[in-house]
Structures are given as structure tokens and as C-alpha cells.
Amino acid sequence: MQELARRVIKGDIRGIAKAISLVEDGVETVKKEALIDSLYPHCGHAIIWGITGPPGAGKSSLLDRLIEQLRQDKQKVAVIAVDPSSPFTGGAILGDRLRMQKHAVDDAVFIRSMASRGHLGGVAGATGDAIKIFDAAGYDHIIIETIGVGQTEIEVMELSDIVLLVLVPGLGDEIQALKAGVMEIGDIFIINKKDHDGADRLRTEVEYVLSLKNGAENTTEHPITMTSATLNEGIAEAYSIIQSYYTTILKNGNLAKKRKNRIENELKHIALSKIKESVDKFLNIDDRLDSWVEDVFQKKVSPYKLLNKKINKFLQEIDWK
Amino acid sequence: MNKNIRILIAKPGLDGHDRGAKYVARALKDAGYEVIYTGIRQTPEAIVKTAIQEDVDFVGLSLLSGAHNELFPRIVNLLREKGAGDIIVFGGGVIPESDIPSLKEKGIRAIFTPGTPIKDITDFIETVK
Numbered sequence: 106m107q108e109l110a111r112r113v114i115k116g117d118i119r120g121i122a123k124a125i126s127l128v129e130d131g132v133e134t135v136k137k138e139a140l141i142d143s144l145y146p147h148c149g150h151a152i153i154w155g156i157t158g159p160p161g162a163g164k165s166s167l168l169d170r171l172i173e174q175l176r177q178d179k180q181k182v183a184v185i186a187v188d189p190s191s192p193f194t195g196g197a198i199l200g201d202r203l204r205m206q207k208h209a210v211d212d213a214v215f216i217r218s219m220a221s222r223g224h225l226g227g228v229a230g231a232t233g234d235a236i237k238i239f240d241a242a243g244y245d246h247i248i249i250e251t252i253g254v255g256q257t258e259i260e261v262m263e264l265s266d267i268v269l270l271v272l273v274p275g276l277g278d279e280i281q282a283l284k285a286g287v288m289e290i291g292d293i294f295i296i297n298k299k300d301h302d303g304a305d306r307l308r309t310e311v312e313y314v315l316s317l318k319n320g321a322e323n324t325t326e327h328p329i330t331m332t333s334a335t336l337n338e339g340i341a342e343a344y345s346i347i348q349s350y351y352t353t354i355l356k357n358g359n360l361a362k363k364r365k366n367r368i369e370n371e372l373k374h375i376a377l378s379k380i381k382e383s384v385d386k387f388l389n390i391d392d393r394l395d396s397w398v399e400d401v402f403q404k405k406v407s408p409y410k411l412l413n414k415k416i417n418k419f420l421q422e423i424d425w426k
Numbered sequence: 427m428n429k430n431i432r433i434l435i436a437k438p439g440l441d442g443h444d445r446g447a448k449y450v451a452r453a454l455k456d457a458g459y460e461v462i463y464t465g466i467r468q469t470p471e472a473i474v475k476t477a478i479q480e481d482v483d484f485v486g487l488s489l490l491s492g493a494h495n496e497l498f499p500r501i502v503n504l505l506r507e508k509g510a511g512d513i514i515v516f517g518g519g520v521i522p523e524s525d526i527p528s529l530k531e532k533g534i535r536a537i538f539t540p541g542t543p544i545k546d547i548t549d550f551i552e553t554v555k
Contacts, residue, residue: 119478194455194456195430209464210472217480
């Protein structure tokens with residue numbers, strides 16, 4: 106086993122930090138895959154939370170309070186806080202930990218900021234591997250804080266055991282709550298800033314939307330709770346709702362179902378990206394693109410015709426079993 | 427994908443004047459770096475733990491209270507104690523010219539005083555990274 110994997114399993118802070126950089130940079134593929142392969146047998150102990158919601162909903166502040174609760178229960182906590190990268194420069198301001206900085210000197214709390222680096226979906230491309238690193242390192246809870254989301258960034262659902270959807274009053278009428286996407290991925294709905302105008306109305310709207318959803322076929326109850334992270338209100342209640350939700354899904358088999366689903370998605374993703382890589386190499390797409398563009402531009406050939414010819418040739422040559 | 431440079435911008439001590447730190451953080455973001463910003467009134471211990479967890483390449487310290495001779499070297503020493511002496515520390519703020527040589531001797535690699543063009547900072551990062 107690699108020296109780095111050994112350090113991660115021992116819980117060495119610098120080792121964990123370096124391991125996350127390795128999966129995040131993704132340059133040394135062989136080393137990265139060997140690391141995850143040797144950590145994998147040590148994974149599966151941690152409970153993985155996702156916390157998502159629109160920008161400014163109070164995700165980081167709420168998380169700061171929930172970490173306090175977890176620490177009272179002597180739990181080891183790892184946080185992966187994702188913020189967006191600039192599409193123009195690739196730079197990023199990673200400011201989520203600002204709200205959680207009082208836990209910085211606590212040895213049982215590890216906060217890691219990640220830039221999305223062009224990955225869509227509300228998390229970073231390496232978030233899944235970073236979760237495995239923290240899991241193997243012995244953290245009891247791993248919490249993914251997504252970037253501030255709009256309506257379609259739902260990938261956190263594929264990574265976590267429990268998704269907390271944090272909502273705040275004042276972002277629109279009930280039609281927003283009826284829409285598909287982010288509103289559908291919450292396991293637990295937290296209405297933050299409950300002291301603000303419109304909080305009770307938002308609760309009623311969310312209850313209405315969930316009653317429609319539950320009516321269809323769903324059997325799982327989706328708890329709704331209200332908090333104010335700034336005033337430190339409703340936090341203990343939210344925490345106990347999260348705990349009992351976890352117990353429920355553990356007992357009724359939904360947790361195992363979710364985790365198998367996650368593995369399924371991951372395998373699909375790895376398979377597709379590896380196939381894409383080899384097709385890229387075989388077809389030499391980047392080098393040929395210019396001449397293809399020219400041919401299609403001059404109407405010498407249509408896009409499907411051009412590519413079907415190339416791809417069929419590729420499929421004939423590979424030995425796919 | 428290349429290795430992205432990660433930089434922690436931190437304000438040690440009790441001074442709450444964070445405009446300079448925020449300006450530098452934003453300018454470094456615009457220059458394409460990943461900048462972790464942790465806000466005001468950080469202890470040296472918190473800064474060092476953050477730097478290690480975030481696996482940064484650089485720590486930029488901003489201080490306008492006059493405690494730089496005390497706090498900057500303390501952060502360098504704590505990093506070395508934790509086996510993270512390879513993280514490069516630089517500083518900025520209202521720092522008298524006469525203090526700069528001794529700060530550099532104690533391991534602060536560069537000091538940027540008020541009026542420094544941002545390009546000086548990015549040139550420094552590109553040279554020593």
C-alpha cells in the first residue's frame with residue numbers, strides 16, 4: 106500500500122489534506138486510483154450528509170451550528186465546502202469556512218474548501234473521492250456543502266445518505282416550489298431565517314408541495330423544520346430530526362438502496378469517462394476537429410454522417426466483450 | 427487539468443481592518459488562483475491548522491495593528507513545527523521598512539506594503555511556486 110494511504114488511514118491531517126489535493130488535481134491518475142483502491146476496504150463507516158440550497162440561504166451558518174451539536178455528541182466531523190470557480194480565470198474565492206472558523210482549532214473537525222473547477226451539478230468533480238478519503242480516515246460524519254444552487258444542481262443527491270435542503274423566505278411564490286429539480290431532492294427541508302417575514306407562508310407552501318408528492322407513490326415522510334442559524338434557534342430540533350431520519354432509513358432499507366444506487370452511478374460514470382478517454386485518443390478528436398469543422402461548414406458532409414463513419418470504424422476495431 | 431495554486435489569505439491578531447485582505451483575495455482570484463479567506467481575528471493556531479487542512483501553497487498574512495513582528499514569525503514557526511515548513515508565507519499591511527529585513531530573516535518570504543501593484547504579488551507567486 107502507498108505511504109499516503111497509510112497516513113490517511115492513521116488519520117494524519119497533512120496526509121488527508123495531500124490525498125484530497127491528489128484526487129482534486131487529477132493529474133497523476135495511476136497514483137490517484139491506487140490510493141482510492143487501497144482506501145476503499147476502510148470505507149463505509151461514515152454517515153454522509155448533503156446540505157444544499159440557494160445562495161445566501163445560510164447553509165454555512167447552519168452547518169456551523171450543526172457541527173456544534175455533533176461535537177457535543179463527541180462525533181468526528183469532516184466538511185467539504187464547495188464554491189464556484191470563475192469560468193474565465195479558473196480562480197475562486199472559497200469563503201464558506203469563514204462561518205465555521207470557530208471549529209478551526211478543534212482536532213476532531215476537518216474543513217476542506219473545494220472549487221468546482223468547471224464541474225456542473227453543485228459539487229466538485231473530486232467530491233466523491235474526497236468523501237472516501239475522509240471515510241477511510243475515520244470521520245463519523247462527512248458533510249458536503251454545495252455551491253449556492255439554482256434549480257438543477259442535484260448531484261449532491263447521488264453522493265449523500267441524507268440531503269438537507271435549506272430554504273429561505275423571500276425568493277418567489279409557490280410556483281417556484283412546485284418546479285422540478287432541486288425541490289425534489291431534499292430528504293429534510295429546513296426553513297432558515299425563520300424570524301424573517303414570509304417564513305410561515307413558505308412552510309405552508311412546502312408542506313403543500315410535499316403532500317402532492319407523497320400522494321403519488323412516495324412512502325417516505327419528508328420532515329420540515331424551521332431554524333435561525335444566526336439567533337441559534339431550532340438547531341437542536343433540526344439535529345434530532347436528522348438523527349431520527351437516519352435511523353428510519355437505516356431500518357427500512359432505504360439507506361442500503363441509496364448506497365447501492367450511488368455505486369451504480371459511480372461505476373457508470375467511471376466506465377463512461379474511461380471510454381470517452383480512449384475514444385478521444387483513438388479518434389484523435391482534438392487534432393482533427395479543425396478539418397472536420399471545415400468540412401461540415403462547407404457542407405461537404407453532415408455532422409451525423411461524418412461521425413457515424415468514424416465511430417463505426419472504432420467499434421469494429423475494439424474487442425468489446 | 428493542472429495543479430491549481432491554493433492561497434490562504436488570513437488576518438491574525440485583533441485588528442479588524444480587512445479591506446486590504448479582501449482586495450488582495452479578489453485580485454488573486456481574478457489572477458486565476460484558488461483563494462481561501464477566513465475573515466478577521468484569527469489566532470496563529472487557527473491559521474496554521476487551516477493552511478494544513480486546505481493544503482495551500484501560500485499563506486498571505488495581512489496586519490495593520492503593528493503586531494507583525496510578533497505574529498508573522500509565530501505562524502512561520504508553527505507551520506515548521508507541524509511539518510508544513512514548505513508552505514510559503516508572505517505578508518502585507520502597514521509595516522515599517524525597517525522591520526522588513528528581520529521579518530525576512532525569520533522566514534517571511536516577501537512583504538508588500540501599501541501602494542504595491544497587484545502584479546508584484548502575482549509575479550512573486552509565479553516565481554517561487
